[in-house]
Amino acid sequence: MTSSFSTGFSRRGAALLAVLLAALVAAPWMVNDYLLTVLVLILYFAYTGQAWNVMMGFAGQLSLGHALYVGLSSYVAAMMFTRLGVGPWLGLLAAIPLAAACGAIIGYLAFRFRVAGVYFAILTIAFAEFARIGFDNWGFVNASSGLFLPVKQYAHNDLWQLRGSPTMFYYVILAATVLVFVLCHFLIHRRIGYFWLAIREDEEAARAAGIDTFRYKMYAVMVSAAVTSFAGVFYAFFYNNLFPEQVFSISRSIEIILGPIIGGIGTLFGPILGAFVLTGLAETLNAVMSAFGVELPGARQVFYGVCLLLVVVALPDGVWPPLARRLGVAERKR
């Protein structure tokens, strides 16, 4: 095998990564505003998918409530911005520990009492739903009437306040996606990553081998939640409006996890590829529908559902593993 020892990627894999990154960096010069917004959405889901993958793909803990971390962080940053005039990066500093603490609480409650598998998944949904209804009735955060960030025309991009053009947001989320990719690559090739994989494959065996499974599962939840919190801050400042019904909704959580499952769970490339496939599919369906003048609410989602069904029936491991084998850049089996 020609894998270079230091990075863990084969030469071909590294080349592929470089080409992809170059294309993404150059993209704003090549696409129109609409496509750029689609790319922002794709990278957003690549980012959140990667964050979720730490918990499920690496440590084997199925979370169906990641909207909780996105929602909490977006509200923290938005509240600090609108009420106190504190910028998003300081808001992020407050959001990260809060999300991690929430993850820790859920993890502590669940793992202490050996709540696992489907039960754990339902517990994560329960907390997200709890937050949704709570925020929906909490006057301090404007309850169900929503929270709005002031939108003005900005003469120049203000990175510090995260106010500016779509191109600026694009580069911010691109940088974040690259960073989280590097972080995941780093983690999975360290002791902690191997421990996670051991827990995912067989928790009893991992415990028998002397791994403190409780502690490492807690790390997985906290890392995943902390990483996800940036997505929440980004969401608040990109869309400028927050409704509990939307940010905490269960369908948000499902959107986050579809990408990595379609792309290939437990792989580093899966979440990225999955985001491209799913968002690309949704937008293509949109374009085709409007080209044919079909104005049928729900028709697009039916096609979307059928495509999901076909992928999951035909490719049990997701799109990336078979594709990687064909390209000759397969990551080592994990």
Place this chain on the structure above:
Amino acid sequence: MPFDVYLNVAVGGVLTGLVYGLMALGLSVIFGVVRVVNFAHGEMMTVAMFIAVVLFSWFHLDPLIMLLPIAAVLFVFGYALQASLINPFITRPEHSQFLLLVALAIIIANALLIMFGPDARSVQTAYAYDSFQLGRLIVDAAKLYAGVAAVVFTAALFALFRFTLIGKAIRACADNYTGALVVGLDVRRLYALTFGLGAACVGAAGVMLVLLMDPTPMLGPGYTLLAFVIVITGGLGSMPGALVGGVLIGVTEALAGLLFTPSVKSMFAFAILVLVLLFRPQGILGRRLA
């Protein structure tokens, strides 16, 4: 507020809870035997609800009369679904099953949206505003009929599992998959039957809920979640547990809606879920996990 009001609301909650219990029973039966979590459970219920709405508005067929026929339609739907799509997935990991059923849920909900539009449909039966008075207790007729029908349907299902050979065979599959294969049971067919029975439960529950509320195509996820909460509260794999959980959640929601605002009522259901998961993870009537 006088005590009577609480009592009336609580009794209404018990009756609604019995219908919830039947819905959750469907999920519990499917998970207990096939080991697949039916994430399209709520969507299957909305299918039954809309069949009931269509039959009522076109042919004036009362939902209570159509209860068994619609449950039968859902049975066939569930049987076919398990035999064709889901069966290859029973050995796949949870997240893979989850994706399959979420895809199904998306298709069902949006197909209903295309056919019926986003607005709520209602069924105005002759007895919609009737009520019975027992001393100081006033009970809605529709709720009473729905609750009684739920109990009868559940009792029939209990009898099926307890006293028939098919029921015995299904229980054998649930207890020991390999053992069932060894003694020559047609596990594939029994799984399809079980899924069909689960679908029939949720279908019957949906028909009764039409009497209590107006269905919209996007109702599904909320009820899927509610069914989970009830099943876990009552005890996964315990059939009486589903009913007990349903009643507990039904009463809690009704009283929370009365004491606070109706919009926070499901928060209390989730609070109960969290408490149960923490202090009695096997559920109220569930057997202790191995």
